[in-house]
Amino acid sequence: MNSARLEAGMTAPDFTLNDQDEREVALSSLRGRRVILYFYPAAMTPGCTTQACDFRDSLSSLQGAGYTVLGISRDTPAKLREFRDNDALTFDLLSDPDHAVHDAYGAWGEKTNYGKTVEGVLRSTFVVDEEGTLTHVLYNVKATGHVARLRATLGLDD
Numbered sequence: 251m252n253s254a255r256l257e258a259g260m261t262a263p264d265f266t267l268n269d270q271d272e273r274e275v276a277l278s279s280l281r282g283r284r285v286i287l288y289f290y291p292a293a294m295t296p297g298c299t300t301q302a303c304d305f306r307d308s309l310s311s312l313q314g315a316g317y318t319v320l321g322i323s324r325d326t327p328a329k330l331r332e333f334r335d336n337d338a339l340t341f342d343l344l345s346d347p348d349h350a351v352h353d354a355y356g357a358w359g360e361k362t363n364y365g366k367t368v369e370g371v372l373r374s375t376f377v378v379d380e381e382g383t384l385t386h387v388l389y390n391v392k393a394t395g396h397v398a399r400l401r402a403t404l405g406l407d408d
Contacts, residue, residue: 255356256387262287262378263354267322267344270330275320275344277378284317285378286400289357290393291371293325293333293343297393301373304397306339315406317377322346322357324371356389375400 256263262285266276277285288305290298305312305319312319319341325333330343344351349371352358357374360367373393377386377400386403388396401407 265351269342270334272327286319288375289322301393
């Protein structure tokens with residue numbers, strides 16, 4: 251069963267999760283900044299590494315445009331720390347082990363994997379404005395090329 255989908259114009263569900271260094275990060279503490287939340291299946295897998303490195307490589311221009319990037323997965327803080335260190339990631343990765351935040355964002359549900367229906371993470375990205383409102387909601391994105399498409403959607407093409 252898929253969790254309910256969010257839409258642009260809705261208030262982003264608030265949450266508090268631990269980052270890779272086991273510090274609490276609350277979405278509400280980022281009010282006044284624009285935030286890109288992206289949900290991915292698992293640290294240190296090929297697609298997730300490609301996507302994370304794309305965000306890393308675009309981070310300075312995203313930050314220059316006022317965006318904070320946060321990656322969210324079910325991985326433990328220790329695994330997220332290893333992921334950050336292995337790939338020189340320069341943004342916070344948040345741990346959602348019980349997938350409660352995934353559920354709140356509709357980023358957990360049934361998907362087809364190698365021809366079989368399984369339950370798991372739906373690779374998704376959400377853009378939150380300074381007031382905590384969702385401006386862009388992107389479900390079932392592809393790992394490769396996603397950041398470039400997101401930059402174009404946000405009007406940040408070089």
